[in-house]
Amino acid sequence: MINIFLSLAFLSATVAFAVLIVRYIIVRERTLARWNDQRTDSITTALESSSPSGWMSAWLYLAGFRNPFAVPIFVFATLAFGLLGFGAATLFVLSGVQSLMERTVVLVPGGVGETFLPVVWVAPWIIAILLVCLPLTIVRSARRNRIQLIEQDLPLAMELMATLSEAGLGFDSALIRILKTRLAGRPLAEELRVYQADLLAGRSRVESLRRLSSRIRIGSMSILVSALVQAEQMGMGIAKVLRVQADDVRARRRERAIAFANALPVKRLFPLVICFLPGLFVWTLGPAFVQLFKLTETFTRGGGF
Numbered sequence: 001m002i003n004i005f006l007s008l009a010f011l012s013a014t015v016a017f018a019v020l021i022v023r024y025i026i027v028r029e030r031t032l033a034r035w036n037d038q039r040t041d042s043i044t045t046a047l048e049s050s051s052p053s054g055w056m057s058a059w060l061y062l063a064g065f066r067n068p069f070a071v072p073i074f075v076f077a078t079l080a081f082g083l084l085g086f087g088a089a090t091l092f093v094l095s096g097v098q099s100l101m102e103r104t105v106v107l108v109p110g111g112v113g114e115t116f117l118p119v120v121w122v123a124p125w126i127i128a129i130l131l132v133c134l135p136l137t138i139v140r141s142a143r144r145n146r147i148q149l150i151e152q153d154l155p156l157a158m159e160l161m162a163t164l165s166e167a168g169l170g171f172d173s174a175l176i177r178i179l180k181t182r183l184a185g186r187p188l189a190e191e192l193r194v195y196q197a198d199l200l201a202g203r204s205r206v207e208s209l210r211r212l213s214s215r216i217r218i219g220s221m222s223i224l225v226s227a228l229v230q231a232e233q234m235g236m237g238i239a240k241v242l243r244v245q246a247d248d249v250r251a252r253r254r255e256r257a258i259a260f261a262n263a264l265p266v267k268r269l270f271p272l273v274i275c276f277l278p279g280l281f282v283w284t285l286g287p288a289f290v291q292l293f294k295l296t297e298t299f300t301r302g303g304g305f
């Protein structure tokens with residue numbers, strides 16, 4: 001009875017939270033749309049898709065989900081997985097699997113199994129929470145993969161642009177050449193094409209570069225854009241700036257790789273202690289402990305304690 005009550009409470013809380021989120025998103029989008037309708041800048045309105053409004057739209061945009069219906073799809077997926085998690089938790093309880101696990105755990109000699117009963121009790125809710133968080137995990141994973149791909153392509157793109165600029169090509173011409181290389185079809189190339197669209201729409205190069213940085217939001221790109229903006233405003237040579245920035249990005253990547261390699265033994269210690277050693281102890285000392293618990297229980301009953 002308690003499990004059913006908790007299941008209904010969890011479902012009610014999930015539905016109420018989802019309704020509040022949907023209501024907030026609808027009100028916010030209507031307000032932003034009303035404000036955007038009052039603008040007189042036709043170019044900004046034409047390229048509004050490259051500057052998403054709303055925290056959820058911007059978050060999904062940074063992860064690469066740039067469909068106009070990305071926010072409703074994400075909310076619907078969260079609700080669907082929430083209901084699926086609730087159904088899985090309810091089925092886990094009503095099917096008798098939880099009761100079977102409780103009886104199995106209690107049968108462990110020496111009363112050791114009773115310490116694991118709280119884990120069995122919260123197992124349905126752990127399953128529900130994992131299913132609810134699945135869309136969030138997918139978006140976060142997509143964002144990390146996108147950042148990784150951009151950081152991989154950025155040094156090569158800057159070196160190619162520096163080489164082409166030193167050969168006499170302008171910045172925009174060098175950018176067109178780069179977009180025809182193996183970088184085409186990758187996240188960095190997509191962002192550079194949006195940058196070209198901003199230029200063709202009449203925006204200045206400084207504003208287009210700043211919009212490029214705001215769409216990606218990576219430290220390396222922000223530093224590069226700051227250097228390019230400064231070079232543009234002061235009339236400096238782009239080739240030298242790109243060469244220096246490419247070397248700087250490679251140096252930072254090398255430092256991160258060295259730091260990761262140095263921290264690897266410490267990070268490997270926790271999985272070793274938590275996952276590997278308990279299994280090793282159970283495999284080697286488990287039978288001996290079971291016999292010890294049985295002997296202790298027999299001795300206690302026989303001694304009249």
